[in-house]
Amino acid sequence: MNPYEVLGVSENATDEQVKNAYKELVKKYHPDRYQDNPLADLAEDKLAEVNEAYDTIMRMRSGGSGAYGGGYNNGGGYNGGYGGGFNPADYQQVRRFIDAGNFSAAEDILAQTGDRSAEWYFLNGVIASRKGWYDDAVSNLQAACNMEPANFEYRQHLNSLTRRNQQYQNNAMNQGYGRNNDDLCCQALQCYICADCCCDCI
Numbered sequence: 001m002n003p004y005e006v007l008g009v010s011e012n013a014t015d016e017q018v019k020n021a022y023k024e025l026v027k028k029y030h031p032d033r034y035q036d037n038p039l040a041d042l043a044e045d046k047l048a049e050v051n052e053a054y055d056t057i058m059r060m061r062s063g064g065s066g067a068y069g070g071g072y073n074n075g076g077g078y079n080g081g082y083g084g085g086f087n088p089a090d091y092q093q094v095r096r097f098i099d100a101g102n103f104s105a106a107e108d109i110l111a112q113t114g115d116r117s118a119e120w121y122f123l124n125g126v127i128a129s130r131k132g133w134y135d136d137a138v139s140n141l142q143a144a145c146n147m148e149p150a151n152f153e154y155r156q157h158l159n160s161l162t163r164r165n166q167q168y169q170n171n172a173m174n175q176g177y178g179r180n181n182d183d184l185c186c187q188a189l190q191c192y193i194c195a196d197c198c199c200d201c202i
Contacts, residue, residue, distance in 0.1 A: 003053035015061065019111060022054045023136070032142055055114045062112055094123050103127050118147035122154050129161055137161055 004011050007021045027033075029047040034040040090109050097106035106127055110120060125140030141158040148154060 001049075001053075003056040006049055006053035007057070015111075018054070018057055019107075022050065025050045027136075027139060030139055030143065031146065032139065051116055058112050059114070091119050091123065098123070098126055098130065101130075103131060118144040118151065118154065121147065122151075122157070126157065129157070134161070134165060 004013070007018060007025065009017055009021045013021070026047065029043045029050060031040070031044065031047070034043045037043075090113060094106045094109050097103070097109070106123070110124055110127075113120060121140045122144035125137045125144060128134075128136035128140060138158070138161060141154065141161065144154045145151070145158055
């Protein structure tokens, strides 16, 4: 099957368009959305198909050979030097790029890594978190935790993220961000009237 058709993009799509289409499909078929659902097995198969299609496209665009015939002729393939077999040291490089704030370079390595391990999801979750993409971050971190429930680092990051989000929501409520603007206008008017009365008395 044509991997581009699986992702729903044309063969002339840019790397960014391919990546975005892949991310949307991963969210659509993510196991967390199908817990206790009779379609869970079907979604799992579809997700595996999406991952395989994405990996095939990334291999073709990095100069490697994929299951689908034909080379990448869009003129803008990946040049990160990480095409080919997976090397565990790549993950260490991703962590260094994340620490340095070079998220683009970290994402390039992950995009070309065929390994969809818990560490892969974890690192994608950390990048999404640093970028402020809360839903993507939680989705990836949750996937990592599901794959390795005993991993303290994965669980700690997920808990920290959800705790920060809860605190942000509570602070927003307490500081009146959700209050009616009419109430604020009334309070301002009352203060103005009181100040005006005081000035007249003086």
